Amino acid sequence: MFKISKKILCLSLSLAISIPAVSTNACGTAVYSYKNAFMDLYDKIKAPASGYFSPEGIPYYSPETFIIEDVDYGHETTSTVLANFLQLEAANSYLKGDWSGYMKAWDIVEEYAIPKDSEQPGFAADYDPNYSSIYYPDGNLLDYPQQIDLSVSAGTNPLAKDLYTAYGKRTLFGIHSLLDIDNWHRYGNMGDGKSRASKINITGRGPGETIWQRLMIPAWESFTDKPPFSSLIYKTSIFPKPWAYTTSSSGDTNIIKSAYYANKWASIQNKSSDINSYISRAVKLGDYLRYSMLDKYMKPIGCSSVNVKSDGISAFHYLISSGYSWGSNIDPNGVAWLKGSHIIHQMNQNPMAAYALTSTDMKPKSSGSSMDWQKSMDRQLEFLQWLQSAEGAIASGCTNSWGYNYQTPPIDSPKFYNMAYDSSPGAFDPSSNSSFLSQCKSMANLVEYYYETGDARAQDILRRWVEWVKPNVKVAGIGEFEIPCDIAWEGQPDNWTGTYTGNPDLHATIISYSRDLESAAMLSRILLTYSFSTKKHSTYDLEAFDIGSQLLDSIILGNQDEIGYTNEEQRGDYSRVFDTEVYIPKGWESTSGQGAKLKNGCKYIDTRPALRNDSNWTNVESSYKAGVGPVFKYHRFSAQCEIAMALFATYIEKNDIITPTPTNKPTPVYTSTLPTCILPHSGDTNNDGVVNMADVVILARCFNLTIGEEGFLPNCDINNDGVVNMSDVVIVAMNFGRTK
Template identity: 40%
Template sequence: SYDQAFLEQYEKIKDPASGYFREFNGLLVPYHSVETMIVEAPDHGHQTTSEAFSYYLWLEAYYGRVTGDWKPLHDAWESMETFIIPGTKDQPTNSAYNPNSPATYIPEQPNADGYPSPLMNNVPVGQDPLAQELSSTYGTNEIYGMHWLLDVDNVYGFGFCGDGTDDAPAYINTYQRGARESVWETIPHPSCDDFTHGGPNGYLDLFTDDQNYAKQWRYTNAPNADARAVQVMFWAHEWAKEQGKENEIAGLMDKASKMGDYLRYAMFDKYFKKIGNCVGATSCPGGQGKDSAHYLLSWYYSWGGSLDTSSAWAWRIGSSSSHQGYQNVLAAYALSQVPELQPDSPTGVQDWATSFDRQLEFLQWLQSAEGGIAGGATNSWKGSYDTPPTGLSQFYGMYYDWQPVWNDPPSNNWFGFQVWNMERVAQLYYVTGDARAEAILDKWVPWAIQHTDVDADNGGQNFQVPSDLEWSGQPDTWTGTYTGNPNLHVQVVSYSQDVGVTAALAKTLMYYAKRSGDTTALATAEGLLDALLAHRDSIGIATPEQPSWDRLDDPWDGSEGLYVPPGWSGTMPNGDRIEPGATFLSIRSFYKNDPLWPQVEAHLNDPQNVPAPIVERHRFWAQVEIATAFAAHDELFGAGAP
C-alpha cells in the first residue's frame, strides 16, 4: 500500500523528534540532514539549501493531494519566503543597479592559488535586458529568488550580515574559487560581509583583487531549486483543481510565476556577452537585447551590492555554463503554456517557450550512444572566455564540456543528476506525450534498467543503482537533429544504495511506464520501492555508507588542499585562524565536538588499521524523494488513478 507508505514516511519526516527541521516562530526550516557531520555540497548537516526548500514544497504538495489540506504547502512557501529568499534588509541597494553596466569582469582561475582574481574594467560586458521589465512589472528593484545556502543553527556564528550575533538562520556561502575548488577547499564566509570577521577586508580579498574594498552583500541562486519549486506548483495546481480547491493555492501560483520570471537570469551569459564562439575576454562583445541568452538553466545567477546606502552600487551576473542535470523541461512547459504560471512580464512567456525547446534540444544533443546524458556546454571556456580545444563539439556556438562548472569530482559523474533531470522529462512525457521527450526516454530507460538490480530474491536488501559514471568522446555538433552520437560514450563504474537516487529513478520509471505502457519499467520501479521499504528505520529510510574523511585535514600542497594566500591572516567568528597551513578542519574546529568525531579522529590517526566509520544518513531531500515516490505510485497506479 504505497499511499500508506507515503503517509508513514511523511509523519516520520514531520515528527519533531526525528530532527529534520528547526522551528522558528511557528515556521519550519529543513536541515540538509539529520546528522551533523556530513560534508558534500553543504559542509555541515545543519546547514540547508534551496534544494531542500524545494523538496519541502514537494512534500507538502503531495500531502495536499493525498489529504486535501493545502495549509502545510502555504506554510512551506512562507518559510521559504521568510528565510531563504533575501528580503529588503538583506539586499538594500538594488535601486543603484545599472542594467547597462551589470558587473565588472573577473576571470575565473584554474585553481585556488589563482585567487584573489583581479577585477578587469577593460573587458566589455553586455546589457541586462531583464532588469527594467522586472522592476516595472513587480514594482520593486529586488530579486525574488532563493540564495542557495543557509547556516540554519548559525554554527559558524556569522549572524546577520556577518555581525556575529546569534541571528539564525544565517546567509552564508562557500564556493568562490574556480572549477577545481572542492568542498574540502572552501572557506565559508557570510553572504553579507561587514568586515566583522575574516581579515581587515572581511573575506573579500580571498576572492577578488581590488584597490579598495567596500562592505557588501551578495547572493547566489541555484536554478535547479527554483525551477523545482515551479514544477511542484504545476502539480499542486493540477491536484487542487481535481479537488475543486484551486482557489486555495491561487496566491502561491502567482508567487511561483514571479519566481520563474526572475529565474530567467539563469538563461544569460555570466557577463551578458554574446552567445556563440565567444573566445577572448576583450574581443568577445557584450550582448544587446537577448543575444546574450542561451535559454538554458545554467548553474547559477548572482546579485549583490554595497551595504552603504549613501554610496550605493549593485551588480548582477548570469552564468555561462549549463549542466544537463539542472534542466527542467516541465517547469519551462508550465511557465510558457500553463496560464496560472505564465509570468506577468512582457517577454517572460516567450523566453520560457524558447527555453522549453532549447532544453529539449540540449538533452538530445547530449544523449550518449548508450543512453546516458553527458555533461553540458559553456559560453566561457575555463570561465575566462579562453580558447577551447580544436574540434570541440558545439551547441548553438557554445562548447561541449563533459564536466561543466566543477571538476573535483567531475560534475557529471554522479548518477543522481541523470535521474533528477530524467524525472522531469518523464513527467513532461506523461503530461503532454512530447515526441522528443519520448525519444530521449526510449533510449535512456533501458540503459538505466540494465544497470539496476532490485534484488527481488532477497527482499531488496542488496539492491543497487548506478553511482559513478565515466565519459569518453563527445557529441556531434548540433545541427537540429539527434545523430545517435556514435562517438559519445558512458560507462557505469560503480554502484550504490543511495536511497534518494533510487527513489528518483523509481519515479522516472513510473511516469514513463504510465504513458508508454512499458511493463519492465513499472516492475523495476515497484521493485525499487519495495527495496526501499526493506530499509525502514525509526525516522525514515537509510542504508549504510562509508564516507571518506581523508581530505579533512589537508593543508595546501601546491595543487590541492585548503589554500590561503601568502601573508593573508584572519579569523572565523569562533577564533579559528585562517592562514597558510590551515585545513578544512582547523577552520571548523566545532567538528571536534561532533558525536561522530572520535571515530573519525581514530581513523585519521591510524588509517591503515582503523577504517572510516560506517554511518546511516538521513538527507532531507532523499527522504522526501522517497515519500513522493510512494505517493507518485498511488497517483499513477493506485485505485483511483486515471
C-alpha cells in the same frame, strides 16, 4: 536483464515478519499500501523527535550534523532541500484535501531564504542595467584572488526593464541557495553574529575548488576589524563591505514544478483560491530565474573575447545554467552587480518547469517571459538530445566561456548553438558528470514533462536512457539492491544540427554500483513514471514498471528505521578533513566566526574547529587513525522526500484521488496495487492451508515470470497482475504463518 537472487529472496521472506506502513482493510487483514507508506514516512519526517526540522520549521539537510558534501554541516540547508519540502507538502496537502501545510511551507521559504529589500541595500539605486556586472577572470584555484577589471564592459541587462514594469521594484526576487540554520558558523544575518537561519555563500573560486578546499563565508560582510572574505575571491577597493546572494536554478525550477502540481491538484479539489497567492510567488520566481538563461556577463553567445559587449538579447542561450547572483555594498557607494553563470549542465535542465510557465495558467507577468520560457523548453530538449551518448546516458554540458575566460575553443570542439562542449562544467574533482545521481536529476524532470505532454522528443530521449539503465539495476531481495554509481566518459558528441545523430563517438561506462537511497528512489520514480507515460501515450513498458516497482518495494521493505529510510555508507573521503589544505593565499589572515585562525597552510579541520564538538567526531577521528572510512547511517532530507514522492506518484497513478466526498458520506479507502482485500490465506501457493517456507520456495522458482512463460504458476501471481514480482512477495511476507 533485471535479476533477483532466488536464494536471497527466500532468506529475505523468512525475515520479513514485520512489514512497514501496513493498514487494516475490511477483512481485518494487513494490506501494504503505497499511500500508507507515504503517510507513514511523512509523519516520521514531521515528527519533532526525528530531527529533520529546526524550531523555525526549516528543513535541515540532514538530522545528522557531521556530513560534508553540498553542505559542510548537516544543520545547514539548500534551496534544493527547500524545493523537496514544498513538493512533499503539496503531495500531503492533496491527500488530505487541506492546503495549509503547503502554504505554511511557502511562508517559511519566503521568510528565511528570499532576501528582503532591506537585505539588498543600494541595489535598487546603484545597479546600472547598461553595465550589468563587474568582471574578474576565473582561473585555477591558485590564481585567486583575481583582480577586478573595470575596463572590461559587461553586456546590457535585457530583463531589468520588463521586471521593473511588472513588479515595480528594482530589487530581485530569488531564493538564496545556502542557509546556516543553527548559525553554526557564527556569522548571523546582516552581520549580527547571532541570528539563526543565516545566509552564507561558498568561496566558489573556479572549477578547481573542491568541497574540501572551500570556505563558507557570510553573505553580508560588515566587518570593521578584518578583511572581507570576498577578498579571497577578488581584489578591489570598491567593495569594502559587500553583500551577495546566489541562487541555485535546480532548486528554483523544482519549486516552480511543485507549484505546478499544487495548482493542478488544488484545482481538482476546487481549492485553487486557497493557494493562488502562493502559486503567484512561484511564477514570480520563474520570471527572475530567466537570469540563468543568460551568459554570465551577458556577453553574446559564441563570444570568444572579454572585450565583446552584447545588446542583451544576444546573451540568451535559453538553457538553465547553475543560477545567478547579485550584490552591492552594505553602505551604498554607487556600485552594484548582477551576473549569471558559466556552468551549463545537463542535470540542471527542467523542461517541466518551463512547461508550467508557458502552457498553463501560471503565466509570468513580464511581457517577454512566456516566450523566453517557451524557447527554453525547446532548447532544453534539444540540449538533452545533443548530449545523449551512444549507450543512452546523458553527457555533461556546454559553455559560452571557454576556459571560463571567453577564450577561443579548440577547433574540433563540438558546438551547440555556437557554445562549446564542456566535459565537466563547474567541477573537476570529482568530474561534475561522473555521478549517476546527476543523470537522475535531469531525467526525473524530463519524465514528468513526458507524462504531462506526451512530447515525442522526450519519449525518444527517455526510451534510450531507460534501455541503458534496465540491465544495470540489480535487486537481490528486500533491502538488497545495486544501481549505477560512478560513470566514466569517453569521446564527445557530434555538432548539433537539429537532429540526433546517435553520437557514435560519445560513450558512457558504468564503473561502480551503489545502494544510494536518493538515487535509487529517484530511479524507481523515473522508471515507474516512464511506464505510466508509455501506457498513456505510447506502448506500455511493463518491464520498466516491474523494475521500478520492485526497486521501490525493496527500499520500503528493507531500509526503514524509526525515523525514515537509511542504509550504511562508508565515507573514505572523510580522511580529507585531516589531510586537505583549504587554499588561503600567503599573507591573507583573518578569523572565522567559530574563532579559527585562517591563514595559509590551514587544513580543513583547522578552518572548522566546531567539528571537534560534534557527536560523531570520535567516530571520524578514530577511523582516520585506523586508516578506514567511518560508517554512517544518514537520513538526508532529500532522500526521504524522493522516497516519499516515488510512493506518492505510484499511488496516485494506480488509485487516483477524487474530490473529497461530502462529510455525510463515508470517505472512500484507497489501496495500493495489491488486492483491496487480501484473505488471511493469500500466499498459500501450494494450497496446503498454511503460508510457510514451502510457499516461499515455490514463489522463488517462478519469480519474474509472466503469464505465458514456461514455469509460470498462476497461484504465485497472488495479486493477478500478470507477473510474479515483489508485490506478490509482500503478500506472502504479510501472511507468513497464517492458516485457513
